[in-house]
Amino acid sequence: MILPFEPFTVGLTYDLRDDYLKEGYSHDETAEFDKEETIEGIEQALQKAGFHTVRIGHIRNLVQRLSAGERWDLVFNIAEGMYGLAREAQVPCLLDAYRIPYVFSDSSVLALALHKGLTKRVVRDAGIPTPEFAEIYAPDDVQSVHLPFPLFAKPVAEGTGKGITKSSRITTREQLRSVCLQLLETYHQPVLVERYLSGREFTVGLVGTGDTARVVGVMEITLDGSASEIYSLYVKENYENFARYSVPEKEVQSACAKIALDAWRILGCRDGGRIDLKMDENGIPNFLEVNPLAGLNYKHSDLPLLCKLNGIDFQSLIEMIMDSALKRISEYAGPYSSHRV
DSSP states (O other): OOOOOSSOEEEEEOOBHHHHHHTTOOTTTTTTSBOHHHHHHHHHHHHHTTOEEEEEESHHHHHHHHHTTOOOSEEEEOOOOSSSTTGGGHHHHHHHHTTOOEESOOHHHHHHHHSHHHHHHHHHHTTOOOOOEEEESSGGGGGGOOOOSSEEEEETTOOTTTTOOGGGEEOSHHHHHHHHHHHHHHHSSOEEEEEOOOSOEEEEEEESOGGGOEEEEEEEEEEOGGGTTOOOHHHHHTHHHHEEEEOOOHHHHHHHHHHHHHHHHHHTOOSEEEEEEEEOTTSOEEEEEEETTOOOOTTTOHHHHHHHHTTOOHHHHHHHHHHHHHHTSTTOOSOGGGGOO
């Protein structure tokens, strides 16, 4: 049965970086949030695909508009949230409560995926290779880490390279303690410490859900020597100067695609996103983390960039994501083009 909504209205939930900067939040605190051009790019792609769009904004706006009785046929959710280890799940939880369908993964997946330690446990138990790791909840936990050096430390629930610097690669126990204490104090959350992998680095783009999920591209990330081989927030924001992106050889693509697709399905991710991988000393790609709310800036976010390298333009990416989301709605029976205005 076709949904009885004409025109088909898509609400956009997001965290606009400028809004939070005006409220006094720092550059680091707002690093994961979106620029105006990102929202404009997504909105224009949706409108070009035939959807009517309504900007909702962050979770506080969503609460107010839901309380006022406003509803949408579908919500395109890229809201990151500000507080808590499950902050990315807050908007989906609200939408679930009001029975409003939305694009991308559900609240359980987003809560799990933001916590890198919990995600790695699920992936490891499924037999997917991932570096050995430990979690630091308090300063005294450092002494219980018995992993071989070099190690790599980062906040357990941040994205966009937040908390990652040249110091994240650790070679001594003294450095491990110093870095962990700094991260605990700065981010007020546990620290993930894992074995540092020295091999090649990749990110894999995926669209779809479950059995229909597929890899849309594999991109290798090669860093300039001045970047000290760390894909940090600074490097990501200045990637033109420090990073080179390329499509690896076919056998490497196949190996990365298999691991990423297995992890995507095991974790229950939906519609679109990215999985980051790195090779170990034996050339085996290892799962690092999943990005079920991947950046969608059409100019410089990794998912659109890797799609472009693999012959998929931004408009096609957004339409593939929307098609996946609409196919999950139980009442929906055909291609999304039937809902075009």
